[in-house]
Amino acid sequence: MSKATFTLDFEKPIQLLRDQLEELRKSSTESQMDVSAEIRAIEDKITETKKRIHAELTPWQKVQLARHPQRPYSLDYIGLLFEDFQELHGDRQFRDDRAIVGGTATFEGRPVMVIGQQKGRTTKENLARNFGCPNPEGYRKALRLMKMAEKFGMPVFCLIDTPGAYPGVGAEERHVAEAIAVNIREMSNLRVPIIATVIGEGGSGGALGIAVADRVLILQNAYYSVISPEGCAAILWKDRSHSARAAEALKITADKLLELGIVDEIVEEPLGGAHTDPASAGESLRAVLARQLEEVSGLSMDKMLDGRYGKFRKMGVFQEA
Structure with missing residues (x-):
């Protein structure tokens, strides 16, 4: 780092x-x-x-913390939490997307599959990793690895940190929306435990493409949103300078997401944010992941899949007075 x-x-x-x-x-x-x-x-x-x-901290300040350039990224947490990580590449259709990393590893002595969205530290790295914005082949690679995990009975850990899926012409030509939709469908029925953690930015469908899970966790200063505050401000107020106002209205911070039932647990960060002490942040996340994996692994397959499906179906339900 x-x-x-x-x-x-x-x-x-x-x-x-x-x-x-x-x-x-x-x-x-x-x-x-x-x-x-x-x-x-x-x-x-x-x-x-x-x-x-x-x-x-205001919601907008928490968004700034989630984007902090020294905040631990997926590969940092993989190095802190998992052993024997073996990265696997390519979607077997087009190419390898470096905005998504994934491979086999061991967690607390148990074989697992870990998949994460990865940003770069330098301009060169960010260009190589497309600033953490996956193309469709990234989601197809992720799905290939999930299917491999299902075949061998390995739990899947997903680490979410993206502003959103890449909106470029090439991504649209290769059907990025379809790739995300297929992942959502297939993850709903994947017959192994899935635990997803928002470690930084959780941007829209770009995040959801690897976030359909039995448990969705979020770090204390991360955010998870249907649109970025800047995008929301540009649409509603025709001016990105209203981003702070949009962040407040969107209810995208960890505490609000827990209240709304979008996430299952908040993972505490060190005082000052995860970037001030990555090792401590990693240990906090390790403890929660281990407990959540044990809980999900104790469920029958039918109960696990019913719970996963029901969890997402009830999101966004409201009553009018």
């Missing part, structure tokens, strides 16, 4: 304190003076400021 520091606007008070702390440590070393009390005071202030800021 990149070591360069990237600071969001609302993180600037924290960064200023960190800079003060670094300067104090540097001057202490040069002057050989004991300033441990002052250092502890600034460290305490950093923690207090973090707590205050992150307790009051």
Whole structure:
């Protein structure tokens, strides 16, 4: 992962304190003076400021955190959570889409299939991975791997992090909407446990193409939405500057999604966001994945499939007074 520091606007008070702390440590070393009390005071202030800021985050600020360029991506979590990962490539029809990665691995000693949407850290990587926006062959690769998992009785873990499926001419020519629709249909009936986790951005059908699961989890500062806040603002207010207003109206943050029954559990992140301590974020996710997998694996096949189908059928139901 990149070591360069990237600071969001609302993180600037924290960064200023960190800079003060670094300067104090540097001057202490040069002057050989004991300033441990002052250092502890600034460290305490950093923690207090973090707590205050992150307790009051707006939906738009959480969207910014979900997009943080230093946030752990799918391959980061795969490296933290799974062993013996063997990446498998290609959809056997057109080409390999690097915006989706997947392969066999072991999780807590059990063979599994893991599939994730992957962004790049640099401009070169982002171009290679299409900025995490899968083409139809990415969804067809994912489905091929899910069918392989079904054949060998391996649970499937999906890691969701995409602004949306790629909307380019080539993707439309190769039927991206059909590829997503087929995945939704086939995942509804896949005869192995499926656990999906939104680790960053959960953008529309691009996310749903690998998110039909027995359990849908979301990290504390991730979001899951039918449209991006910018896209919503452009449609409703004809102006992308209303993105913050759209983020509030869309109810796309983890707490709102849990209230609405769209997700099953929120995975807690380290104070400051997953990018501040990826290892801790990984351990939190590992514990939840292990528990959820045990629960789903204990169900009969009929009960598991009925629960998965019913879970998605009841979404969006409302009553008029």
